[in-house]
Structures are given as structure tokens and as C-alpha cells.
Amino acid sequence: MSAETWQQVVFWFFALLITGAGVLVVTTRNVIHAALWLVGALMGAAAMYVLLFAEFVAWVQVLVYVGAIVVLMLFGLMLTRAPIGSAEFDNNQRPLAALCATAVFVVTSVILVGGFEGKEINFARTTGTTTESVGTAIFTSYVWPFEVVSILLLAALVGAVVIARRD
Amino acid sequence: MPVSFFLVLSALLFSIGIYGVLARQHAVLVLLSIELMLNAVNINLVAFSAMLEEAGLGGQVFALFVIAVAAAEVGVGLAIVILIYRNRQSVDLDELDLMKW
Numbered sequence: 001m002s003a004e005t006w007q008q009v010v011f012w013f014f015a016l017l018i019t020g021a022g023v024l025v026v027t028t029r030n031v032i033h034a035a036l037w038l039v040g041a042l043m044g045a046a047a048m049y050v051l052l053f054a055e056f057v058a059w060v061q062v063l064v065y066v067g068a069i070v071v072l073m074l075f076g077l078m079l080t081r082a083p084i085g086s087a088e089f090d091n092n093q094r095p096l097a098a099l100c101a102t103a104v105f106v107v108t109s110v111i112l113v114g115g116f117e118g119k120e121i122n123f124a125r126t127t128g129t130t131t132e133s134v135g136t137a138i139f140t141s142y143v144w145p146f147e148v149v150s151i152l153l154l155a156a157l158v159g160a161v162v163i164a165r166r167d
Numbered sequence: 168m169p170v171s172f173f174l175v176l177s178a179l180l181f182s183i184g185i186y187g188v189l190a191r192q193h194a195v196l197v198l199l200s201i202e203l204m205l206n207a208v209n210i211n212l213v214a215f216s217a218m219l220e221e222a223g224l225g226g227q228v229f230a231l232f233v234i235a236v237a238a239a240e241v242g243v244g245l246a247i248v249i250l251i252y253r254n255r256q257s258v259d260l261d262e263l264d265l266m267k268w
Contacts, residue, residue, distance in 0.1 A: 004168070006213075006264060007168060008168065009186055011168065011172060015172075015176050018180060018255055019176075019179055019180070019183070022179075022180055022183040022184075022203050023183055025183075025185030025187065025199055025200070025203060026183055026186050026190065026191065026196075026200055026203075027182075031193060031195065031196060032224070034196055034199055035199060038199050038202060038203070041180070041203060041206065042202075042206060043232040045206045045209065045210055048173070048176075048210055049209075049210075049213050049230075050213055052173070052213045052216070052217040053217050053220075053229050054213045054216065054217070054230070056227070056229050056231075057209075057213055057230050057234075059229060060231055060233065061209075064234050064235075065179070065202070065206075065234065065237070067204065068238060069237065070240060071243070071246070072241055072242070072245055073195060073198065073199060073202075074249055075245070076195045076198070076249065076262075077195050079249055080194075080248060080249065080252040080258045089202060090190050090191060090192060091178070091190065091191070091192045091260075091261055093189060093190060094190045096189070097186050097189035097190035097243050098186055098190075100185060100186075101182040101183065101185045101186035103180075103184065104178075104181070104182050104185055105178055105179055105182035107177045107182070108178040108182075109174070109178040109179075110173070112169045112171065112174040112178060113174065113175065116169075116170050116171055116174060117171070117222055118169075118216075119169065119170045119171070119214075120168065120170065120217055121170050121214065121217050122174075122220065123168055128219065130214050134224055134227055134228065134231075137223060137224040137225070137227075137228050138231070139229050141223070141225070141228075142225070142228045142229075145179065145228075145229075145232060146232075149232050149235045149236065152235070152236065152239055153238070153239050154234050155234060155239075156239030156240070156242050157184070157239075157242065158242050159242075159243050159246070160242040160243050160245075160246040161246075163243065163246040163247055163249060163250055164245075164246040164249050166253075
């Protein structure tokens with residue numbers, strides 16, 4: 001099989017993984033399982049980044065999302081003493097929510113497919129983007145957004161401590 | 168491979184996140200659905216970055232910024248959830264109608 005065929009196979013495998021895991025995140029009855037299915041969706045997204053020549057973003061995804069955010073979510077679930085298993089976690093607007101989500105999907109995908117018709121991603125190139133070039137881009141063209149993000153993280157850190165502190 | 172494959176995938180993931188935000192009652196599960204939506208945006212950014220390879224790495228850099236903002240959002244969001252739980256012994260979003268007019 002050619003490289004292009006393999007890329008198609010990898011794309012469809014991980015697209016199915018992301019979609020299936022995402023659907024299970026929003027439908028499963030067990031809150032811990034929801035967080036663990038989120039790991040599946042996030043790892044599938046990381047695989048997509050590798051397929052799209054973004055290795056550094058993929059590893060940041062694994063470290064920050066799977067390593068930190070999902071663990072925080074699990075802590076949140078444990079600390080709020082969620083009734084694991086039996087309970088009902090959905091409210092009574094599920095049909096309306098499904099309708100709304102379907103409408104958003106149809107509208108966005110029709111517009112995006114129409115707007116980007118014929119645009120191809122060139123998978124034939126042999127070199128990926130290196131971490132060095134990403135670092136150069138961050139610290140030259142995007143250094144101000146980078147500083148703003150660091151201030152945002154500091155503010156979020158202080159805010160989280162102040163909000164959750166027990167007086 | 169057409170870029171629209173990735174765009175439709177991310178639209179699908181975003182819609183799944185919207186469904187979760189609207190249909191879930193537990194506050195932490197709503198935060199999980201928001202993470203799905205942020206990931207859909209990231210897939211879009213990285214796909215456009217790969218499509219416009221001569222235009223620099225702005226898509227990948229902004230995907231990294233989105234990941235950082237998601238981390239900040241989860242930190243503050245879970246702090247709020249824990250505070251609400253401490254005050255009301257419940258994180259059921261349908262019961263939190265104190266500020267509803």
C-alpha cells in the first residue's frame with residue numbers, strides 16, 4: 001500500500017476512536033468512565049496532530065490534557081462525592097440538546113466543506129515541523145500572546161487558590 | 168487528503184461537546200464536554216496549519232495557547248465547583264438557580 005493509503009487508514013481509525021470516545025463521554029452513566037473515555041478522545045486527537053506534522057503539539061496534548069487536566073477532573077469528581085454508577089446525570093432536555101447539536105454539526109460542516117472545497121493537505125512532504133521551528137515562532141512572532149498567556153495562567157492560579165481556600 | 172475530512176471531524180466533535188454541555192446535569196461532566204469542544208478547535212487549527220504550510224506555524228502556536236487556556240479554565244472551574252459543593256452539598260446544575268431571575 002502507498003503512504004497516502006496508510007494515512008487514510010490511520011485517519012479513519014483515529015476519527016472513529018475520537019467520535020466513539022466522545023459520544024461515550026457525553027452519554028455514559030458512570031462519571032469516572034466519562035473522564036476515562038475523555039482520555040481516549042484526547043489521545044486520538046494527539047494522534048491526529050502527529051498525522052498533521054505537529055509532533056510538539058501532540059506531546060503537549062498528552063502531557064497537559066491527559067496528564068494534568070484529566071487528573072484534575074478525576075480529583076473534582078472524587079471531591080464532590082459524585083454518586084458513581086446508579087444515578088441519573090442527564091437533565092430532561094436531551095432531545096432538544098441532540099437537535100441543537102445536530103443543527104450545529106450540519107450547518108458548520110456544510111459551510112466548511114463548501115468553503116474549503118478542493119483544498120488539500122500535502123502529505124507527500126518528507127519533513128515534519130520541528131520543535132525548534134515551533135519555538136522560534138513562539139518567541140519571535142508570537143511573543144506577546146505568549147506573555148499574555150503566562151499572565152492568564154498566573155491569574156488563574158491565584159484565582160483558583162483564592163476561590164477554593166477554606167477560610 | 169482533503170482538508171475537509173479534518174474539518175468535518177472537528178465539527179462532529181464540537182457538536183458532541185454541545186450535546187454534553189446542554190444535556191448533562193453534573194457540573195464536572197459539563198467541564199468534560201467543554202474540553203471536547205476545545206479539542207475540536209485545536210484539530211481545526213492544526214489542520215489549517217498543515218494545509219497552509221508556507222504560511223508559518225501560527226496554527227500550531229495557537230493550538231498550544233488554547234491548551235494553556237484550557238488548563239487555566241479547568242483550574243478555576245474546578246475551584247468554583249468545589250466551592251459550590253462545599254456550600255450546597257450538591258453540584259447539580261439544575262438546582263443552582265440562585266442567580267436566576
